[in-house]
Amino acid sequence: MLDFSVSVLPLLTVAVVNFFLSWIYYSPAVPWFKVWQKAVGMDPSKTTMSEEDKKQLPRLMGGAVLATFLLSYGLQVIVHSVKATDFASGALVGVVLCLAFAVTQGFNSQFEGRKPVLLVLNNVLYLVTYAGFGGLVAVWR
Secondary structure: OOOOOOOHHHHHHHHHHHHHHHHHHOOOOOOOHHHHHHHOOOOOOOOOOOHHHHHHHHHHHHHHHHHHHHHHHHHHHHHHHOOOOOHHHHHHHHHHHHHHHHHHHHHHHHHHOOOHHHHHHHHHHHHHHHHHHHHHHHHOO
């Protein structure tokens, strides 16, 4: 049976940390930023946002915030339901969830014309976050 109980502090912590970790991962501060920019079709020489980009920002950020809370909630439900109680078992649950859902979704996104390098870049982040946060949720009830 699924355990839908949620601990608020771990939910908020995982969501906020995931949001900012993702923000940093896809920022110019990392060496693979230009590779990512090219893979998504962005102009690397562009340094300012257009008015159209600015109009889309609330929707994009809202979606990112919603996604990070859904990830945090889903990890808690599954990790608690399988009764993972140590970091390693929680991390393993996170890896399985990542492979079953994030990676498969990434492969299917290639039908949209996404490049394989984007699949790799995105799924490295997902694997690390699902495993790390799955372990954290297991030990922090």
